[in-house]
Amino acid sequence: xxxHSSEFVVSNTDVTHCPATGKVEYAFIGRSNVGKSSLIxxxxxxxxLAKTSQKPGKTLLINHxxxxxEWFLVDLPGYGYARAGKSQREQLRRMIERYCLMRQQLxxxxxxxxxxxxxxxxxxxFMEWLGENQIPFSIVFTKIDKLSKQELSTNIxxxxxxxxxxxxxxxxxxxxSSEKNIGAExxxxxxxxxxxxxx
Ligand code: GTP
Ligand code: MG
Numbered sequence: 001x002x003x004h005s006s007e008f009v010v011s012n013t014d015v016t017h018c019p020a021t022g023k024v025e026y027a028f029i030g031r032s033n034v035g036k037s038s039l040i041x042x043x044x045x046x047x048x049l050a051k052t053s054q055k056p057g058k059t060l061l062i063n064h065x066x067x068x069x070e071w072f073l074v075d076l077p078g079y080g081y082a083r084a085g086k087s088q089r090e091q092l093r094r095m096i097e098r099y100c101l102m103r104q105q106l107x108x109x110x111x112x113x114x115x116x117x118x119x120x121x122x123x124x125x126f127m128e129w130l131g132e133n134q135i136p137f138s139i140v141f142t143k144i145d146k147l148s149k150q151e152l153s154t155n156i157x158x159x160x161x162x163x164x165x166x167x168x169x170x171x172x173x174x175x176x177s178s179e180k181n182i183g184a185e186x187x188x189x190x191x192x193x194x195x196x197x198x199x
Contacts, residue, residue, distance in 0.1 A: 057081045109138075
């Protein structure tokens, strides 16, 4: 699928204020700084669409971007931002959870994981919570440009192994680098496939 148009529509703090169209949407979630906003920019070929930063805690709202006038990509705040105070962390957690639980247009959540790190409880616990709440998700490993091929395959295999301790079946897995423009086609193809089942 080609992205021929992408536009920012609205930012919200609460799911109940998000766009009231019936258009389907795909949201990006994961630890702060994992590369959610950068991934949206890579997918749309628009490096200035979603705001990115070297410092964690950049995205603090639910941001809707309309793609090809047909469906939305949604940029969410990161979870577990260590330097945010307890009350801000709690507020963000609530915003994310309410969005995931209540947003009927959400057809798939992409959970982003930094490919350099060992499995972290904050991510695997969140995936378990998604499973318990029957929210469909896929895993996107980010920043693969920072690893050698060997390191990457070792890390991905270890991650899958860890997931198989609790999951009977693995969700779809994607490998990406927004820096080197890797993985966009596979993700867009996956989205196109889901879009076609929603028509
Ligand atoms: P928050 O909005 O703070 O939750 O962060 P985020 O997950 O949206 O991360 P963002 O896209 O802002 O990227 C964080 C930093 O990682 C930026 O400095 C990006 O340039 C960098 N980054 C993102 N993706 C990649 C990647 O694939 N490779 C490399 N090398 N750097 C990346
Ligand atoms: Mg962001």
